[in-house]
Amino acid sequence: MSSFLLxxxxxxxxxxxxxxxxxxxxxxxxxxxxxxxxxxxxxLAPATVAGGSGRVRVWGNRHRVALALVLFAVVCLAGAGYLVPRVPPPVEVYTQQQILDHFESGTPAQVMGAYLELRPELDAATWRTDQQRARKFVLSEIAVLLAASCLGLVGAIMALRSGRHRAR
Ligand SMILES: [Zn+2]
Incomplete structure (x- = not known):
């Protein structure tokens, strides 16, 4: 039976x-x-000492769940914050048209210069693809962490709400 504090x-x-x-x-x-x-x-305030009524215990569990979810959200946010400065920079990718324009609008010397400038870029195509993939991966990780953090906070609010509701 529930008891109360007078x-x-x-x-x-x-x-x-x-x-x-x-x-x-x-x-x-x-x-x-x-x-x-x-x-x-x-x-009156419910007494928790006398064996504890079911309601009081449920409320305590809700609190613990909410606290765990808030901690989870904070950890996810911290993870996202850790990753943000580590996102590989965007890679400049020339379109075919840009390259053609570059070659067509120049003197032979400029074309030669542009070719020499572009050649290592073309050689680095594989590296570029890897870097783009890494950037996409880290960005999606950040998105997942932020989403998980939001879910954690929403869950914590819901846990507290339902706890308050049940305690009434
Ligand atoms: Zn007294």
């Missing part, structure tokens, strides 16, 4: 049960206390 002017709290509703009890300090009716009892 406060006294001295600051102590006396544990009362619904079966004592409407009766008079005595505080440890000696002052007489009137136990409220059943309706009034529900306004």
């Amino acid at each position: 406060p006294c002017v001295c600051g102590r709290q006396t544990v009362v049960t619904p079966s004592q509703a409407g009766q008079a009890v005595r505080c440890e300090c000696g002052a007489p206390l009137e136990v409220p009716t059943l309706r009034g009892l529900r306004e």
